[in-house]
Amino acid sequence: MALSTRALKAISGIGAVAVCGVSGVLVATDPRPEAAPLRPPVHGASSNAAALVIPSSCGGSGAATSGTGAMLDPSLDPVLQQVRQATSASARRAILATLTPAQRLEVEAALAALRRGASGTTGRCGSSSASAGGSIVPSVVDAPPATHPLINTYVS
Amino acid sequence: MNTADDDIRHVFTAFGGARCAVIACGASEADVSAVVADTYALEQRLTRFDPSSELSRFNADAGPRVHVSALLGELLRVCIDAYELSDGLVNAACLPALIDAGYDRSITEVRRRPAVTVRTSEWREVPPLPGVLEVGDGWARLAPRCAIDLGGVGKGWLADRLCERFGNAVVNLGGDVRTRGAGPAGEGWTVSLCDGSPVVVRDAGLATSGTSGRRWPGGHHLIDPRTGRPARTGIAAISVIAETALRAEVLAKGACMVGAPAAAGWLAARGAARYALVTSTGALAA
Numbered sequence: 001m002a003l004s005t006r007a008l009k010a011i012s013g014i015g016a017v018a019v020c021g022v023s024g025v026l027v028a029t030d031p032r033p034e035a036a037p038l039r040p041p042v043h044g045a046s047s048n049a050a051a052l053v054i055p056s057s058c059g060g061s062g063a064a065t066s067g068t069g070a071m072l073d074p075s076l077d078p079v080l081q082q083v084r085q086a087t088s089a090s091a092r093r094a095i096l097a098t099l100t101p102a103q104r105l106e107v108e109a110a111l112a113a114l115r116r117g118a119s120g121t122t123g124r125c126g127s128s129s130a131s132a133g134g135s136i137v138p139s140v141v142d143a144p145p146a147t148h149p150l151i152n153t154y155v156s
Numbered sequence: 157m158n159t160a161d162d163d164i165r166h167v168f169t170a171f172g173g174a175r176c177a178v179i180a181c182g183a184s185e186a187d188v189s190a191v192v193a194d195t196y197a198l199e200q201r202l203t204r205f206d207p208s209s210e211l212s213r214f215n216a217d218a219g220p221r222v223h224v225s226a227l228l229g230e231l232l233r234v235c236i237d238a239y240e241l242s243d244g245l246v247n248a249a250c251l252p253a254l255i256d257a258g259y260d261r262s263i264t265e266v267r268r269r270p271a272v273t274v275r276t277s278e279w280r281e282v283p284p285l286p287g288v289l290e291v292g293d294g295w296a297r298l299a300p301r302c303a304i305d306l307g308g309v310g311k312g313w314l315a316d317r318l319c320e321r322f323g324n325a326v327v328n329l330g331g332d333v334r335t336r337g338a339g340p341a342g343e344g345w346t347v348s349l350c351d352g353s354p355v356v357v358r359d360a361g362l363a364t365s366g367t368s369g370r371r372w373p374g375g376h377h378l379i380d381p382r383t384g385r386p387a388r389t390g391i392a393a394i395s396v397i398a399e400t401a402l403r404a405e406v407l408a409k410g411a412c413m414v415g416a417p418a419a420a421g422w423l424a425a426r427g428a429a430r431y432a433l434v435t436s437t438g439a440l441a442a
Contacts, residue, residue, distance in 0.1 A: 071229065089321060093183070106225060108194075113226070138429045139358040151345065156175075
């Protein structure tokens, strides 16, 4: 059966609308991919692990919290984006160095809030999945008794 | 690999005379100076001993919903996290109880003055934090007659943020320690615990809490939220190693509330990597 050019165009258009509509519904009903954000392994990685950028995602929520909690001064938003996109720890420090101490704290707080939202770790106080740079497991081994420590911890 | 020759070290005091230190490998003087400057900036903004600080103003404005900075908003959320992690044993709403116990000015001044008469009749359970503190995007609300003390939670949080700026560094803010990377010699960071034992850590947080630090005649700074009075614990000091300084701080303080006999199980249930404990009688445990 032969179809006219106009009929073929109409069928094609209807098909495109149908595909887009179904896709739109699927996306709208599943805004939070279960496996995202993906975290690259950092065990044994170089110190550049500090520069890994974890994308923000849906905000976490606790019993007494809503949203990310951090409302950054809009003038610092561009800096926040630069820091998030920096590809090394030194690059990130260079960006932060352009700020005052108070501004750096604001940006650090906003970054921490974004990480919390991305990992959904309310109540964990920085457990491995919420640390900057991804999943890092602490390593602890005994030092020889006579070892002189670099740092002492104490009740302050 | 970094060597001991290319690390930058700064030792300073902050948070009411607490000893602090930062050692960073492969970083510049300016990078490390920024750590010191940011520590002072946080102390200035969030001290409860300055009525003009952001925290003092937040406490004074208890009742209505008020605007908070990104920094204070994040730390208030961290306080709620700490409450949940510790099953309510680390409760930032303990400030009124802390003041009742005599800690109403800087620790230096508290220690200098004669013993205060503690108003024991006013001791009362600290209200559950999620019931009195609400935090949203750019705002927070504190219930009337409540007040927040960020205390060690703020130090632990900041130690984590500052250390995470580097690939290989250690930051110690008054005993709340965060390490990252392989240390100056590539073998890790050697730190000593409260019982004097040295350990080598990488990518770890470490904090020490106890009743042997900030104390004065008739009291100390660890308020048990279940009673609203200085904790009656058999622990003089406990060091905890965890993934972050913040988590270590919360676990160490919570373990103090739990007490020496139950601390081991309580810490194990929360994934502490290691701990060392000194009891009030001087006995060691780990």
